Amino acid sequence: MEWFKSLNWAAVIEWLNTFVADLSPLLAAVGVPEEYRPLATFGILYLGVTVVVLLFALLLLKIFRKPKQPEPGVEQTGGEVDDSPRGEEVATVEPGPAVELKEEPKEEPKEEKTPELEPTSGLFERFKRGLSMTQSSLVGRVDSLLRGRAVIDEDLIEELEEILITADLGMPTTQQLIKSIEVSRAKGELVSPDQVRQLLMEELKKILMFDSKPLDVTSASPFVIMVVGVNGVGKTTTIGKLANQFAQSGKKVILGAGDTFRAAAAEQLQIWADRAEVEVICHTEGTDPGAVAFDAAKAAVARKADILLLDTAGRLHTKVNLMEELKKIRRVLDREIPGAPHEVLLVL
Structure with a gap:
């Protein structure tokens, strides 16, 4: 610090003034x-x-920086590095007798076993598998409700009604079943929950009972069959199979392509008709299905066909406009052929 104390500040200030x-x-x-x-x-x-x-600081760092020391045990030489260990002699291999290499026998490729196809389930098994959902959603819930009750009261009837409605039995069917339970309860015929379950089984059997008489296609000429159902259940395929069966039995069959909504529905029906060698009456896509029904009925009468199979577009019963369209088709058929359609097939 002596140099700092001996500094002539007057000279420094004078130099700064001169610099300015x-x-x-x-x-x-x-x-x-x-x-x-x-x-x-x-x-x-x-x-x-x-x-x-800054320059002075960099100069000091360069002067006082320690040189990197070589790692111990490593000699820095200007020549090539000898990788062979010191103090050890390099072993030389003397040539010996030639050894014949035997080729290993190649393994024959094993034949892959084709997976065995599971046998297709029969009709009864498919019905059983389809009804298992009904078993769990309806029967199981009803049994659970009745199992924990000892008295048949209004609360039990209300809960039972809720189960029937949510199981998609429909409001008319549910009201009919509940009314039967209330009438039997008022008469004193229902005492235990088991009797309620038995009554439900009997009423459902009555609702599902129908006369299983065979289809008589000779009762009218032409005999008109209208095929209905929701989307994708196989209405057109069913018509193709029926047409083939009727044609093989010697009947003259005409098909009506009433599904003008679905794309390529008429083309699909034409393929089935070609296989069964029957005629198809069809219009362009988007045409009024009532017009197709009119032309198909006229053609069946003019060509003296035995059977007219009319295809329809898939629809839900909740769509009012589509159900009204179905009523219109029935009116058109009945006007051209009295009593038609003589049979309505619901494909499920």
Whole structure:
């Protein structure tokens, strides 16, 4: 610090004044205003001092930095490095008798066993599998409700009604079943929940009972069969199979492509008709199905066909406009052929 104390500050201040005086003309030439020239001068001076200090610091780092020491046990030589271990002799291999290599026998490729196809389930098994959902959603819930009750009261009847409705039995069927239970309860015929279950079984059997008489296609000529159902259940395929069966039995069959809504429905029906060698009456896509029914009925009467099979577009019973369209088709058929359609097939 002695050099700092012996520094002549008067000379330093004089040098700074001289530096400012010499730099002011240059700043004026550049266009710096007079009031900012001293500030700009000191800024330049500060920047220069900072650069000098940084350079001095870098110089010191370079001087006092320790050289990297070589790792112990590693000799740095200018020549090639001998990878062979010291003190060990390199073993030489003397040539011996030639050894014959025997080829290993190739393994024959094993034949892959084709997976055995599971046998297709029969009709009864498919029915059983389909009704298992009904077993769990309807019968199981009814049994659970009746199992925990000892008295038949209004709460039990209300819960039973809710189960029947949510099981998609429909409102008319549910009301009919509940009414039968209430009438029997008022008469004193129902005492235990088991009797309620037995009554439900008997009423459902009555609802499902129908006369299973065979289809008599000779009762009218032409005999008109209208095929209905929801989307994708196989109405057109069923018509093709029926047409083939009737044609093989010697009947003259005409098909009506009443499904004008689904794309390529008429083309699909035409393929079935070609296989069964029967005629098809069809219009372009989007045509009124009532017009197709009219032309098909006219053609069946004019060509003295025995059977007219009319295809319809898939529809839900909740769609009022589509159900009204179905009523219109029935009216058109009945007007052209009294009593038609003589049979309506619901494909499920």
